[in-house]
Amino acid sequence: SKAGGIDFLEWHHFVFIKNGENKSIYIDGELFLEGVNTGTLYDDWGTTYLGVNDLGNGGHMAGIIDDFGVWDRALTEDEVGTIWNGGSGSPLYTEAAKFLIGLNFGADQGGGSLEADVSAGVTGSVQGNWNNLAGEAGSASLVDQDGADTGATVEWTSNNTWSSTGGGEENNGFEDGGDKTLFTGYLDTTEASTTSVTITDLPAALAMGYDVVLYLMGGVPHKGGAYWVEDADGNILGTNALATFETDFDGGLDESITLGGVSVHDEGMIKVTENIGSQLGGFTVADFSTGPFNEFEITFRTFIGEGTDRPADGLSLSIGTGMADAISEEGDPNAAFRFCIDTWDNGGAEAPSIDIFNGSELLIAQKFDGVGTAGEERFETDDGEFLYLWDDEEWADVKVRVAGGFVTVEFRGYTVIDRAPIDLEPIEGADFLFGGRTGGANEKHYVDDLKITLLAPSIMIGDADANLGEYVLDPGVDHDDEGNFVVISGLTADSIVVKAVTADGYGNAAAGQGAIRAPLNAIQLVGTASAGGSNPPTLSKLVANAGGFSFLIKDAEGGAAADPDSVVVTFDGNVIEVARSKADGVTSVSYSSPELLASESVHTVKVSLKDSMGNTVRLDKEFKVKSYMIVDTTIRLDESMKGESGFLVYATQISSGQGVGTLHGN
Numbered sequence: 001s002k003a004g005g006i007d008f009l010e011w012h013h014f015v016f017i018k019n020g021e022n023k024s025i026y027i028d029g030e031l032f033l034e035g036v037n038t039g040t041l042y043d044d045w046g047t048t049y050l051g052v053n054d055l056g057n058g059g060h061m062a063g064i065i066d067d068f069g070v071w072d073r074a075l076t077e078d079e080v081g082t083i084w085n086g087g088s089g090s091p092l093y094t095e096a097a098k099f100l101i102g103l104n105f106g107a108d109q110g111g112g113s114l115e116a117d118v119s120a121g122v123t124g125s126v127q128g129n130w131n132n133l134a135g136e137a138g139s140a141s142l143v144d145q146d147g148a149d150t151g152a153t154v155e156w157t158s159n160n161t162w163s164s165t166g167g168g169e170e171n172n173g174f175e176d177g178g179d180k181t182l183f184t185g186y187l188d189t190t191e192a193s194t195t196s197v198t199i200t201d202l203p204a205a206l207a208m209g210y211d212v213v214l215y216l217m218g219g220v221p222h223k224g225g226a227y228w229v230e231d232a233d234g235n236i237l238g239t240n241a242l243a244t245f246e247t248d249f250d251g252g253l254d255e256s257i258t259l260g261g262v263s264v265h266d267e268g269m270i271k272v273t274e275n276i277g278s279q280l281g282g283f284t285v286a287d288f289s290t291g292p293f294n295e296f297e298i299t300f301r302t303f304i305g306e307g308t309d310r311p312a313d314g315l316s317l318s319i320g321t322g323m324a325d326a327i328s329e330e331g332d333p334n335a336a337f338r339f340c341i342d343t344w345d346n347g348g349a350e351a352p353s354i355d356i357f358n359g360s361e362l363l364i365a366q367k368f369d370g371v372g373t374a375g376e377e378r379f380e381t382d383d384g385e386f387l388y389l390w391d392d393e394e395w396a397d398v399k400v401r402v403a404g405g406f407v408t409v410e411f412r413g414y415t416v417i418d419r420a421p422i423d424l425e426p427i428e429g430a431d432f433l434f435g436g437r438t439g440g441a442n443e444k445h446y447v448d449d450l451k452i453t454l455l456a457p458s459i460m461i462g463d464a465d466a467n468l469g470e471y472v473l474d475p476g477v478d479h480d481d482e483g484n485f486v487v488i489s490g491l492t493a494d495s496i497v498v499k500a501v502t503a504d505g506y507g508n509a510a511a512g513q514g515a516i517r518a519p520l521n522a523i524q525l526v527g528t529a530s531a532g533g534s535n536p537p538t539l540s541k542l543v544a545n546a547g548g549f550s551f552l553i554k555d556a557e558g559g560a561a562a563d564p565d566s567v568v569v570t571f572d573g574n575v576i577e578v579a580r581s582k583a584d585g586v587t588s589v590s591y592s593s594p595e596l597l598a599s600e601s602v603h604t605v606k607v608s609l610k611d612s613m614g615n616t617v618r619l620d621k622e623f624k625v626k627s628y629m630i631v632d633t634t635i636r637l638d639e640s641m642k643g644e645s646g647f648l649v650y651a652t653q654i655s656s657g658q659g660v661g662t663l664h665g666n
Contacts, residue, residue, distance in 0.1 A: 106185020
């Protein structure tokens, strides 16, 4: 016992760990006590006693226990810190079992075939049941890491197969075992040829996303080529970042940014306009590109709200040259690309809308609810509610992505424009201009947490380093980087074509060592974490007023689901009774306050629940009640003063010079 100094009248977080012979106790995230015990844990537990002695009939603890969990392994110090989370608590999510499909080429080479029970692969994606594929060309059905049929098939063609060891060339430094076998046989190329591997009908287990790991080790080092993945239509999948600009606007303003119009840098954000009439603002991120680009991803947070009952006018992003320093919600008409959030309809039902312009051409206009769009097809959320461009409480997360010939827009947690085709001409030397405007009507337009990434199709330049005996990632930037595997991430296509190419100048002629090769020893499809269901439910759409509040808890897409019966809500430190229901993956929660919440008062809502993975999830939100005033009940008129359609009002205009003292008894 070493309990001195602990105030047991306060809540504390305890973690007890046994790791082999070592025992440790953590209190509130800090190591409290260590010891050694050579005894083994029971493997036939029948009952676990908490807060009592080991017989369960005495020594009861006078206290409260909450958030109890057991792991079948020892937690690390970092994991203890994650759960403690500074006292706020946080679920410990461990990655779900990955779904893996491994293709081992060159199995016809001596020592190149893997037994089903032999594991191989880079750390984190080690698997057995590799599909052994023999010959320079062929086809086969594919099994997963458990040996189960996946329904997927493969067809491949190459110049020939060869071996990294035992075939007259020695370049395989692995110790005997599965990894050496994996890197033994490979599909080979000539000085200017292409190896092609087509994998079709990928299973649903990969539908939420997967990575492609390409293993490469030729018989002679430093002879590389290009590697990429295409879809069935020949589009190159995945992207590489060419250049990135990122700022959270905290501290001093980045020297690449210039302000225009009424915009100011204040409170760790850019306030493009305030909710004042007739304002025009903007800010520009200067060109940071390294060459022409026509693929990019831009993310930022924006606050659009606290305006007039019918707010105006909106926010825009323009990419181009020679632009003004401030611009309206319509953006610069001469820009190469425009993204416009238009909140005011001018009478033609063109807004509220998110518009995408390719040059001067309006490519797509996604309408939202509001004045002007009543007869239009407006965006609806998963629960059938309209989504608004403005919100007086919530910031909006925005993502605009142009890649692979498509544009996708995410707004307030929803994909509002989903892979709309776009043929964007290469842009060179471009600036990025954000602008906003108000008119007779108004709203605030704020921007924070901006990240701009310029992209290119994911063509990896791979070169096998000499005689490697461990896994080394080749980042794939150029022939100066070397390793024995490359990774192309975040794919979702149900059929792919993997290319290994020395044609068209992709071979490493600078090596000067005879025939160029782009060896392909193996391909591995690795289901990403989102496919494994490790993401927790999320809280969204908190709506509050003086009478109470409501919010939604959304199940993770392809991940964990919330248990509505387990939802516990703490409001300003007190557990409250709430109404809750669930439909189509969305749990609706509401609370009606027995007394009005004070005008402009700030409140905290904490939510605790269990998800389908058995984890405790905590979600926190804060809201502020809008300003309001209470009408004195003593001035309430008698029912006799009311007409069928409302109050009877006698309106009379009298000049003070008329000497009339009273009228209608007033």
